[in-house]
Amino acid sequence: xxxxxxxxxCQGYGQCVFAAPGVFRMPHAESLMYSGxxxxxxxxxxxxxxPVQAVLVDExxxxxxxxxxxxxxxxxxxxxxxxxxxxxxxxxAAATLRRExxxxxxxxxxxxxxxxxxxxxxxKQALTGRSATLDTSLPxxxxxxxxxxxxxxxxxxxxxxxxxxxxxxxxxxxxxxxxATGVRARPWPNPQExxxxxxxxxxxxxxxEDLRRRLAARPRVLVxxxxxxxxxxxxxxxxxxxxxxxxxxxxxxxxxxLGKVIGQIAADMQRDHGVDLRCGVTVTALEGxxxxxxxxxxxxxxxxxxxxxxxxxxxxxxNVDWLEGSGLAAGPWGVGCxxxxxxxNANGMVRDDVFVAGDVARFPHPVYGYRxxxxxxxxxxxxxxxxxxxxxxxxxxxxxxxxxxxVFWSAQFGxxxxxxxxxxxxxxxxxxxxxxxxxxxxxxxxxRGRISAAVTFDQAMWLDFYRDLIEKAxxxxxxxDMVGRQAEMRPVPAGIAVRAPAIQDATVVVTGDDxxxxxxTLLGAHGSGETVR
Amino acid sequence: MTTAYxxxxxxxxxxxPYPLFPELRETPVARxxxxxxxxxTYREIVALLHDxxxxxxxxxxxxxxxxxxxxxxxxxxxxxEFIRRDPPDxxxxxxxxMKHFGPPGAPGRVAGMEPRILQITTELIDRLADRHRIDxxxxxAYPLPVTVICELLGVPREDEPLFHxxxxxAVGTNDPTxxxxxxxxxxRFETMAQLGRYLxxxxxxxxxAPGDDLLSALVTDDEPARPDVLSTAALLLIAGHETTVNxxxxxxxxxxxxxxxxxxxxREPGYAVKVVEELLRYEPPIHMPGPRRTALADITIAxxxxxxxxxxxxxxxxxxxxxxxxxxxDRFDPDRxxxxxxxFGGGIHYCFGAPLARLETRLALGELARRLSGxxxxxxxxxxxPTPNLRGPEHLLIDVDGIRAADDPVRPERVLHP
Numbered sequence: 027x028x029x030x031x032x033x034x035x036c037q038g039y040g041q042c043v044f045a046a047p048g049v050f051r052m053p054h055a056e057s058l059m060y061s062g063x064x065x066x067x068x069x070x071x072x073x074x075x076x077p078v079q080a081v082l083v084d085e086x087x088x089x090x091x092x093x094x095x096x097x098x099x100x101x102x103x104x105x106x107x108x109x110x111x112x113x114x115x116x117x118x119a120a121a122t123l124r125r126e127x128x129x130x131x132x133x134x135x136x137x138x139x140x141x142x143x144x145x146x147x148x149x150k151q152a153l154t155g156r157s158a159t160l161d162t163s164l165p166x167x168x169x170x171x172x173x174x175x176x177x178x179x180x181x182x183x184x185x186x187x188x189x190x191x192x193x194x195x196x197x198x199x200x201x202x203x204x205x206a207t208g209v210r211a212r213p214w215p216n217p218q219e220x221x222x223x224x225x226x227x228x229x230x231x232x233x234x235e236d237l238r239r240r241l242a243a244r245p246r247v248l249v250x251x252x253x254x255x256x257x258x259x260x261x262x263x264x265x266x267x268x269x270x271x272x273x274x275x276x277x278x279x280x281x282x283x284l285g286k287v288i289g290q291i292a293a294d295m296q297r298d299h300g301v302d303l304r305c306g307v308t309v310t311a312l313e314g315x316x317x318x319x320x321x322x323x324x325x326x327x328x329x330x331x332x333x334x335x336x337x338x339x340x341x342x343x344x345n346v347d348w349l350e351g352s353g354l355a356a357g358p359w360g361v362g363c364x365x366x367x368x369x370x371n372a373n374g375m376v377r378d379d380v381f382v383a384g385d386v387a388r389f390p391h392p393v394y395g396y397r398x399x400x401x402x403x404x405x406x407x408x409x410x411x412x413x414x415x416x417x418x419x420x421x422x423x424x425x426x427x428x429x430x431x432x433v434f435w436s437a438q439f440g441x442x443x444x445x446x447x448x449x450x451x452x453x454x455x456x457x458x459x460x461x462x463x464x465x466x467x468x469x470x471x472x473x474r475g476r477i478s479a480a481v482t483f484d485q486a487m488w489l490d491f492y493r494d495l496i497e498k499a500x501x502x503x504x505x506x507d508m509v510g511r512q513a514e515m516r517p518v519p520a521g522i523a524v525r526a527p528a529i530q531d532a533t534v535v536v537t538g539d540d541x542x543x544x545x546x547t548l549l550g551a552h553g554s555g556e557t558v559r
Numbered sequence: 560m561t562t563a564y565x566x567x568x569x570x571x572x573x574x575x576p577y578p579l580f581p582e583l584r585e586t587p588v589a590r591x592x593x594x595x596x597x598x599x600t601y602r603e604i605v606a607l608l609h610d611x612x613x614x615x616x617x618x619x620x621x622x623x624x625x626x627x628x629x630x631x632x633x634x635x636x637x638x639x640e641f642i643r644r645d646p647p648d649x650x651x652x653x654x655x656x657m658k659h660f661g662p663p664g665a666p667g668r669v670a671g672m673e674p675r676i677l678q679i680t681t682e683l684i685d686r687l688a689d690r691h692r693i694d695x696x697x698x699x700a701y702p703l704p705v706t707v708i709c710e711l712l713g714v715p716r717e718d719e720p721l722f723h724x725x726x727x728x729a730v731g732t733n734d735p736t737x738x739x740x741x742x743x744x745x746x747r748f749e750t751m752a753q754l755g756r757y758l759x760x761x762x763x764x765x766x767x768a769p770g771d772d773l774l775s776a777l778v779t780d781d782e783p784a785r786p787d788v789l790s791t792a793a794l795l796l797i798a799g800h801e802t803t804v805n806x807x808x809x810x811x812x813x814x815x816x817x818x819x820x821x822x823x824x825x826r827e828p829g830y831a832v833k834v835v836e837e838l839l840r841y842e843p844p845i846h847m848p849g850p851r852r853t854a855l856a857d858i859t860i861a862x863x864x865x866x867x868x869x870x871x872x873x874x875x876x877x878x879x880x881x882x883x884x885x886x887x888x889d890r891f892d893p894d895r896x897x898x899x900x901x902x903f904g905g906g907i908h909y910c911f912g913a914p915l916a917r918l919e920t921r922l923a924l925g926e927l928a929r930r931l932s933g934x935x936x937x938x939x940x941x942x943x944x945p946t947p948n949l950r951g952p953e954h955l956l957i958d959v960d961g962i963r964a965a966d967d968p969v970r971p972e973r974v975l976h977p
Contacts, residue, residue, distance in 0.1 A: 040662045043662040043666050044662070044666075044669050044670065044914030045914065047667040050664035052663055052666070053662075075836070075913075075917060077899070079897050092884065106656075195662075339767045460646070488611055490606075490609050491606075491610055507612055507855040508611035508856075509615075509855070510647055511611075
């Protein structure tokens with residue numbers, strides 16, 4: 027039976043491990059690991075025992091297409107829905123549509139062959155080779171009664187004729203379209219170097235299988251980039267007792283997401299676990315031997331590393347190429363939309379028939395000053411998929427905003443890191459509970475005197491309290507009278523790097539003279555999607 | 560005029576306190592005449608279980624911190640058990656024993672107890688072979704967990720009459736109807752000291768000849784101090800045999816009141832997993848956690864401000880019946896989806912023994928359902944134990960047509976009342 031744990035919800039109670047120690051493991055304080063496919067009785071016991079009901083399994087529920095004509099929703103009847111992107115977001119959106127009674131045709135288009143699978147384990151336990159297979163297929167939550175087009179990419183959309191064009195020349199018509207194409211790993215920028223045997227990225231199951239096979243040969247490893255994925259890969263390398271260097275161009279790993287203060291703690295953690303951590307450096311060249319195998323890396327500080335494997339963990343690229351020229355506000359920054367997931371056209375006006383959700387969606391979050399966010403989080407994909415699907419088949423008055431606070435987690439070096447809110451949206455940080463020395467603590471972030479985020483290291487049970495404080499716009503720093511607080515709470519600058527949003531790169535031409543005729547056009551979106559510092 | 564909470568405490572309502580809960584929930588956070596705050600709605604209970612401004616350490620109240628039991632008593636006063644402590648001490652003490660009980664140190668320990676628990680269950684039911692009237696409590700629900708906790712902890716089963724008395728007194732001190740908070744805590748300290756002295760003797764013996772039990776593991780571990788080991792052992796001994804007995808007894812009572820569920824359980828042993836969870840929601844043994852909590856700061860919740868220093872009472876059983884969280888909450892429905900009940904509490908004080916209680920109850924109810932032939936209640940409701948917080952039948956008399964042999968395959972039950 028397939029199983030996936032919603033680690034956004036998991037608080038580390040460990041009840042699944044007690045109930046099914048052969049399936050679930052909690053090898054350190056709080057990080058949970060599990061096999062994606064396991065004995066049915068054990069899995070069902072664990073699912074029942076979970077205090078936060080975060081263990082998701084195949085459901086017997088068959089909720090096929092109800093009988094009857096297309097359901098009228100809003101102003102026009104919706105009889106054909108097309109979802110482009112058949113991973114977590116697309117799957118969850120489809121399930122919501124059926125759960126909410128959508129009776130029409132449903133087409134799922136996905137360029138990856140095979141069934142949808144869960145990605146987060148791919149940079150964690152899946153790489154250690156402990157589980158027999160890399161099967162992280164997502165549980166079947168609902169029978170979708172959908173037409174699946176797998177292994178075929180969407181190459182364009184015709185908004186006027188409401189049609190999605192496919193790579194094989196076919197076209198699929200829709201009444202409502204959901205864009206859920208997500209992101210892909212940003213490749214190593216130098217194509218010759220990227221082509222070397224031993225220079226890899228990690229995003230797909232195939233990438234993970236390849237990386238796992240390479241790690242088994244016990245290479246010397248260079249991880250390029252100290253974000254969450256890079257840090258998790260370095261952690262896996264140390265777990266496998268491999269020599270690993272991590273090169274991060276900023277002052278500390280995780281600094282981009284969590285700021286310098288917590289980044290420094292992450293740096294200490296990496297060094298304590300034997301990672302050769304080099305901060306403030308970039309990789310200037312990757313060199314191969316005569317057979318085209320990676321053998322050497324050169325760093326900006328002049329140092330040279332003999333390595334057989336380099337993992338480029340440079341973040342991601344939005345899968346928006348197929349939308350170029352479509353007239354939608356899609357670019358390297360993602361696909362712009364309102365809080366109800368309705369996509370903007372190039373004029374910045376919402377369309378009622380095209381929706382977006384998941385990693386590729388760029389949406390305004392009221393809690394963060396209505397700023398536009400893209401969130402590559404499991405929990406955001408799930409939450410936004412639900413809202414998008416609901417709104418696709420709802421009358422205007424029944425539409426819902428996507429207001430969930432971001433929550434994400436990372437397992438590295440034996441520590442379960444969780445966060446709620448947007449730590450990068452802050453000016454100060456304070457250790458509110460626990461001990462940095464023991465690496466069990468809660469860090470609370472403030473933005474202009476209000477709590478904006480919280481990060482826990484092996485203290486996930488407190489996270490919801492801080493989520494409530496953020497939602498209440500509670501003052502920062504928080505109340506000092508708390509259990510497990512340190513002697514004195516001293517807020518310090520969070521050390522968030524100032525970044526200009528990537529959307530500054532958009533080149534837009536406005537044409538037409540009178541109000542009626544004025545239109546914006548987005549020029550070729552092939553500019554750098556990288557954030558400008 | 561008594562408050563809904565005071566009526567809930569009244570023994571007259573012990574057999575069926577549930578009709579009082581809707582009234583209790585009308586005021587989610589209700590100030591009582593004694594100044595304590597009673598919280599009865601799901602959302603608010605969950606929030607406070609995860610609120611670091613709520614302390615479980617009553618020593619925050621000076622009148623409790625100052626309690627010193629008579630020095631002429633040879634039994635030294637023990638530090639409070641970890642469920643009555645806050646982080647970081649709580650976390651350290653809980654981890655100290657978790658190391659030998661569950662993940663990460665001993666992930667398979669509880670699951671590994673299944674064959675032995677099944678064996679004890681089988682033996683207890685075998686002993687009933689020629690009986691037609693059974694007291695589910697005395698004959699089964701009490702001896703099962705006591706035997707299990709004694710073996711796990713390394714406490715001689717034959718000492719049961721001795722520690723059972725201390726345990727009963729200790730449990731009684733959680734009952735708000737038996738005196739003021741100070742009086743009850745003084746009584747508790749005295750009783751725990753005596754239990755501690757008894758366990759201290761055992762600890763010495765285990766140090767000399769360690770077994771594979773928890774007490775041996777704790778005394779041979781260099782890290783924990785002896786007083787903390789004794790507090791922890793006392794907690795596990797009491798909790799291990801005063802709670803599961805009620806879950807099993809409440810469970811059998813509920814199954815007999817819902818014969819279709821009992822019948823399905825008999826035919827489908829795997830169903831027990833869901834039955835146990837729904838019991839924890841619908842008829843939990845713990846209606847309120849024993850340790851009282853206090854506010855370390857003013858806490859505003861559901862429009863009420865709980866002032867700093869106030870005692871907070873969380874009525875978990877009412878939260879688990881909150882219609883704002885559970886559809887049709889007064890219906891016993893093991894197939895209920897998303898059963899995120901409060902039977903074991905939540906947050907850092909989530910029941911330490913939960914995995915063991917689940918395992919024991921799953922096996923106990925599964926075997927009772929399978930082996931009792933034609934079980935029916937003699938009296939409904941049965942007589943109840945006095946305590947409102949720890950709630951369960953004092954006795955649960957049932958009549959049976961007979962006991963099936965342990966290796967008897969399940970056959971369709973004869974329909975007695977078509």
